[in-house]
Amino acid sequence: MKSNKQRRHEIKQRRWARMEAQREAALRPAMPHGALAADVQRLELIHGAPFWLPGYYVDISYRCCDCGAACVWTAQDQKWWYEQVQGSLYASASRCKDCRARHRAWRQSHCDAAEMAALRALWRARPDASARARVHAALQSKAPDLRSLAAQALAWWWVQFGDKPAHAQLEALSLERSWAPRIDRILRRQVELRPGVHRVCRVVAYPRVTMGAALSGH
Missing domain, CATH: 1.20.5 (Single alpha-helices involved in coiled-coils or other helix-helix interfaces)
Known part of the structure; x- marks a missing residue:
């Protein structure tokens, strides 16, 4: 008692x-009209106590990074992503439903893994017509990894063999921010090919210049 x-x-x-x-x-x-309340306690259990937690979800408009279609990331989908799937609080939707399905299928495909290995194998040999065709097809792919490996093949052909068509094609490329530094290091001879197509970085101090200057310095 x-x-x-x-x-x-x-x-x-x-x-x-x-x-x-x-x-x-x-x-x-106060939640705006049409917003969906977030389960803050559940978010704290999942993500701990970060600097910021959403109090509610609202529909977010965006454009698909692959096809450019106008899309909406609904509040219900955000709640499912953050609270059910336990996705990162700093992630957001970037692809439409169809492009997301194609991207998921590509990542799960063994054929693309074989294609990536084939592109890496092209780095060592002097390019022929079939190698150029394979690289050109990879540059047109929607898969960023294939485009990155194809651009690296062009850089290695230019550095190792002084291949002028590869130089011209690489100079005309619009390099993506995620893999442009790798191409830059190859052109500056900061990496070299070793057995197994492994790259070994050699730390060299150099002043930053544009990609065009790096290409012309061969």
């Missing part, structure tokens, strides 16, 4: 908890 002191303490604790909940509700920004 609880004493009067214990009961008064429990009443105070419940009162303080209720006041704290009311204070947090007052400080929380």
Whole structure:
């Protein structure tokens, strides 16, 4: 049986908890019309206590990075991604449904793994017509990894063999931010090919110049 002191303490604790909940509700920004409330407690359990947690979800408009179609990342899909799938709080939708399905199928395909190995094998040999055709097809692919390996093949052909068509094709490319530094290191001879097509970095200090200057310096 609880004493009067214990009961008064429990009443105070419940009162303080209720006041704290009311204070947090007052400080929380009001949800806009059509927003979906986030389960903040669940997000804290999943992600810990980061600097920022969403209090609600709203529909977000974006363009597919592959086909350029106008899309909407719905609040319901965001809630599913952050709370059910437990995805990163800093991730967002970038592809439409069809492009996302194609990208997922590509990543799960063994044929693309074989194609990536074939592109790496082209780095060592002097290019012929079939090698150029394979690289050209890879540069037109929607898969960024294939485009990256094809661009690296062009760079290796130029560095190793002084291949002028590869030089011209590489100079005309619009290098993507994610793999442009790799191409830059190849052109500056900061990496070299070893058995097994492994790349070994050699640390060299150099002033930053444009990609065009690096190409012309062969």
